Every structure is written in C-alpha cells, then in structure tokens.
Amino acid sequence: MRDFIEQYLSTSERYYRSDAGPERMRAAAVEFQAGLRELMSRTVTGTDPSGYVAATVSLGGKLSRTYISPHAVRDLSAPELGEACRAAVAAARTTAAETFQAAVGEFPERLTDLDPAELVRRRKV
Structure with missing residues (x-):
C-alpha cells in the first residue's frame, strides 16, 4: 500500500x-x-486475556464478529463477561491499527508538511 x-x-x-x-x-x-x-x-481478530472471547474487526475498526466461548458463560459473571468482550474488541482494534499502519506506513511529508494557504496560492487545491 x-x-x-x-x-x-x-x-x-x-x-x-x-x-x-x-x-x-x-x-x-x-x-x-x-x-x-x-x-x-481486511479483518483481524483479537481475544481477551483469558481467551474466552474473540472479536473480529475490519482495519477501519468496524466490529464484524464476536465469539463467546461456552465456558465464558459458565465461568464468568455478567460484569466479567462484559469486560472480557470489551477487552477482546480493544485488542482487535489495536491490532487493526497496527496492521493498517504497517500497510500504509507514515504519510509522505509532502502530504503532512504542506501549508493549506500555500496550496491555494499555487492553485493546487
């Protein structure tokens, strides 16, 4: 990319x-x-630290799938299950951001270091 x-x-x-x-x-x-x-x-998957919940998100950060292990329902309380879901989504979004950054890299300087007023003066906008 x-x-x-x-x-x-x-x-x-x-x-x-x-x-x-x-x-x-x-x-x-x-x-x-x-x-x-x-x-x-593209999608990536992240799990909570206990491995009970897995979440899949697109590189844009949109949640597309969540898997909750049957053991999670049995072993975790409702607040613990909610925290496991939150942790899995957070892990997946962190992985998505890292994957996107690796694919795109840093934005070229000519995109980030331009003065908008200078672009208008040069009629580049």
Whole structure:
C-alpha cells in the first residue's frame, strides 16, 4: 500500500498541468480508492486475556464478529463477561491499527508538511 500511495502522488504531481493529466489523475484516484477500500475491508481478530472471547474487526475498526466461548458463560459473571468482550474488541482494534499502519506506513511529508494557504496560492487545491 505504501508503494501505491507514492505512485499515486508521483502520478498526480507529474500530470497536474498536462493535457492528459486530468484523465490520468482520475484513473490513479480510482485505483487508489479501490486499493484503500480493499485494505479497509481486511479483518483481524483479537481475544481477551483469558481467551474466552474473540472479536473480529475490519482495519477501519468496524466490529464484524464476536465469539463467546461456552465456558465464558459458565465461568464468568455478567460484569466479567462484559469486560472480557470489551477487552477482546480493544485488542482487535489495536491490532487493526497496527496492521493498517504497517500497510500504509507514515504519510509522505509532502502530504503532512504542506501549508493549506500555500496550496491555494499555487492553485493546487
């Protein structure tokens, strides 16, 4: 994904002012959007420390599935079961954030260190 972001940025910078630029930028944007959508739909699973509850979330953080072991119902009180569910979802979301960060990497400096007023002056927005 990191390579894809760099490719998109170089394509958009290269074709910004050319005659073929808008069509190539649109194609690059569509491809970027599809790649991001695919990345965000990936799922990861996390469990609570006791292993009674497992939660699956997308890399976007959306909870998609929860598994509660039959032993959890027998062995845990209602507040303990609630805490186990919360811990499993938190573990899954932490893993999702780490996985997303590893796939995307740090945002390129040219995206984070730009002054919005300068972009408007250069008519890049």
